[in-house]
Amino acid sequence: MMNIPDDADARRAVKPVICYPTEALPRPDMALLQRASAAAQLGARVVVPPRDAAAIRVPAGHILRISAVEGPQVGDLNLFAADNLDERFYSGKTRALHGTHVTTGDQLWSSFPYLRPMATIVADTLGWYGIDAFGGSVHDVIGTRCDPYTGRLLSAVDYHHCCHSNLTRALADAAGLSLTQAERHVHDVLNVFMCTGFTRDTGQYFMKASPVRPGDYLDLFAEIDLLAVLSACPGGDCSAEHSSDAAACCPLVMEQRVPQAGHLDGWVPPAVNAYDGSHGR
Template structure:
């Protein structure tokens, strides 16, 4: 396969052209203090807030486990993580220095990965990589489609329950970052999943570029060493592969953030080709029309 250049490339000074040295300092800095330590139970999900300028660590404290991760702007849930655009701007499996981007019309980095203990996993003999943006969350609708049975604790369902206290619903759940998940495409272009390579103590750290609401589901498939569908897999087989996931949040000393500011959205001032002058719309609104 030809090593073609990426379609989306960083121009100097663009948000893709990040200051590696700044984020590398955050990864090793002693000027941080832990302000929260949480745990996502097996086959369940948790939602939490992360203020801008803080670091969150997602960690496999007890053993390998896949997590399905969603993000929203804390103050505007219409702005949420955009997995497909992140896949285009960054890559199909993310790691250190990659950014997680938000939906239109906001289109700005929500978080930047500062540390990844699985960064050296690379590409395995099957073409598998970790921290996947190729697939999305498991859900009860696909389960019903494939098996004819109902199961209420898929990642989609877990995330739905987790965000209810923040006034969000199933319609706010979106395509995920599959943290610690090892996936790829086979020779037929079909999506495959492999056993999670994480060990106790592995982690992914992200710097919050804006105020975030986050949610993470501990996948009911555990470390994915057992097939979710097909064969003779039983629920007890899957349950034996499940572990909780830890969440830690760190505040950073002010001097570490010198020169940093939350990112802004692109200053697009066009009207998507609409010909109606803006002042006409303003006048019609004032008149109570439309």
């Protein structure tokens, strides 16, 4: 039986404290990165088919542009260090440092023991959206990715074109791995263009129709050599459901864009985290 204390209201009224104040974080030179990004030229282009995934390599100092091209569509993004799949995007730490959703100026951080910026967001055409009346916002680092295991658990159906499986197939092809080997590296995603939040009453993760339209894009400056793997979610704009063939789905495009000579003078890739790894021993 719930025992409500006499001072319950006072306990709820305690003011929150930010867990990870970011004032001491090294700040990227956004003016430099944005100038270089604005003048960058197309180097490679990959189309991500609906309900499928694709991969692209983006050298350090280049820009990864993710674009909507035909209609509203969200994407699930995995990032890896191009020469070391063990260093991968860490959505939880990115969330702890920057918040539940990311936009221009935020950085995407890598996993332990590396913990360094993998990419910096230098342009976001959906930056205007902000936080809506439901608490929803765009480009979340709270969702995990639709997957066949949860689908099987909830519906007793095997669905193979969910984002987890899409990412597994695309990574296997890009890295020359078996599906079993590739799946071990697939990780929680940046939900590009997806509009999400938590309900006020039950605290449940929700999705709603993405505001993305053809021509919208997200530009990520590669701080290190990257392998990017993107799934065009089977939920389309995620206005109703995911992990099914019912939603209208559209392709996405990934571009590797190359800065002009001299536009990144003074920039250097970040070193891996300086912690000594002794863990108190």
